[in-house]
Amino acid sequence: MNSKRRKVLQFTALVSFMAGSGLLSEADAAEWNKAAFAAKSMDDVMKALGGGLPEKSDAVTLKAPDIAENGAVVPVGITTTLKATNMAILIEKNPYMLAGYFDLPDGTEPFVTTRVKMGQTSNVYALVKADGKWFSAFKEIKVTLGGCGG
């Protein structure tokens, strides 16, 4: 395990050299959607993302705990039975609602899990885009104060 990892590390160095020298062109990413990430309301987020307002759907599942031990790291997962091309996570009471936006090309499972920051207890929305339309599910996640508090 040890030597295997060392090989990975060496390889990592090689790859980063390649990236630095422009040998890795496939890493080109889409433009960051500044308007969507600067939006403070659901309307504005959806306007920037395109595709209209989401419709609530039982086909969308938001996997997250009811209570977060710490708001700095809240695990959030989205799955769906729809044929998803995109997913997004929105947090109602954060300063900016959109936390993350995901592209799922053909062959990629309709599934994503990540971790988000929450400033306070809030509704969290899982959005799924399929056939050009947005669908959603939500739940409230309670953010607790923890530890000695100092």
Next chain:
Amino acid sequence: MRNSLIAWAAAALVAAPVWVGAQSASDEIAKYREMLADGNPSELYEAAGEELWVKPSGPLQATLEKCDLGLGPGVVDGAAAQLPRYFADTDRVQDLESRLMTCMEKLQGIPSEQVVKESFGKGVRKDIEAIVAYIVTHSKGMKVNVPATHPKEKEMVALGEKLFYFEGGPMDFSCASCHSEDKKRIRLQDLPNITKPQGAADGWGSWPAYRVSSGEFWTMQRRLNDCLRQQRMPFPIYASDATIALSMYMAAKANGGEITTPGLKR
């Protein structure tokens, strides 16, 4: 519009209970921890530490590959499980961090006094933290092996026990204020009962750990430092006898218990 969606959300919430009891709260916290366990960012520190172990560094531009953590030069597997322990070359009981300082001084020429003066997360200490993540990962799943048989080790256990019960400061706190009874919590965080082997193993065996609240990897020295800060004590000097004695007390009490480091904590 947003409003219609929010209204729908509000309506759906009406059916939900206004508050949840302590039991379901701790069940939900357990679920939260389970969801996080899959990707412990300690791995990022461990990877950095593995590189630092073999990287020439310090005024002498040497690596740490000859560092003896108690099982012979360069032996990393199981090294954290048998620390703290007595080292004849320094004639001291040392924990992982103080031993790494000895290695850095002897092999790499980095003066220990410099490291003591630094802050957590900065300078050489930052490197030590990553190296600690690497070392403790190589004792994961093993048993704590700190029998404390050497007379100097026994002295440190006894001193650690006295420090554990030592009350002071404007809030009259000692380690024992929070860690000497079963099933106690501060807020929603469980407090291991360190006076018993199981509790000592739960505590000692799960640190060092990645703290999600600060987004940092905390070594045992840092864990103790922050406990003492919250106890409203003066500042414990890095790798000082008192800090090593407290570790020795916990490790000896935890002897035979399972090591789950690096942990993932609130």
Next chain:
Amino acid sequence: MADPMRIRATEKDGEIDVKVLMKHDMESGQRKDAAGAIIPAWHITNLVATVNGKQVFAAQFGPAISKDPFLNFKFKGAAKGDEVIVSWEDTKGDKRTDKGKIS
């Protein structure tokens, strides 16, 4: 230069499960320093994962993605031994690319 990622990619029944940990502060732009001044936002904005030259996943992150980001996604159409290449870029233009072999 940015610190390396950890990429774990495992194949089971034709499905590749990819878990990525990135080392990044993901500074939110909401925090203040000791002097009370706002610490400017500094976070990963874009991430792309490719296998055999084909894009299998992409993400855009806002400042609300947690420090030391974690990402888990799944795709089909690759085999054990193939490599998942993950690249990210942040608000300062820093970039990082790492590979993980599918096992």
Next chain:
Amino acid sequence: MTMIRILESAFVSCALLCAGLAASQTLDPTLQAALSSSFRAEGIAGLDRINQDPIQALCSDPSMKSSPQGQAKMVALQKASLAEIKPPSDGQYLGDWKRGEALAQNGRGATWSDAAGTPNGGSCYNCHQIDPKEISFGNIGPSLTGYGKSRGAAQPVLEYTWNRISNSKAYNACSNMPRFAHFGLLTEQQIKDVMALLLDPASPVNQ
């Protein structure tokens, strides 16, 4: 600033007043040596914080504490602690429960990373259940939910509660609860506010 001065003066006054009592219990020399070599002053947390008063010295020694001699000492220390408590200067025990709730939530203050003058919190939720709607509460101390509802607010209840918050060691010399008035951790007004959180019929604690 003022808070810290009160803190310091509490230490000084105890060092003077309690010197006689403390003399009977001396620190193990190995422990003393380790303490002096292992700690340094930082910010508002001076080295005087490891100079123990008689209560701290006794409660740091579990075998002494449980001995007949230790038990007798505890009784004497409880008596001395009770005698030192001052009732509210204007005779009013109850302040504003909303401010009390904010204090109960706040766990800050008196650490080396707190700037001088940082107001202390009461840290109540760290150890107690209080407002039943707050799910994040500790259990080192007893639940205080329904405190006033079950006890009422007659004079003896007011006095006992005031004393417990001011100096819990008046009832148990080795109580885990900080001595909020003795060490000037909370002001008289702040103690009134916490009192109201527990005893005001309008407080969420008593709904």
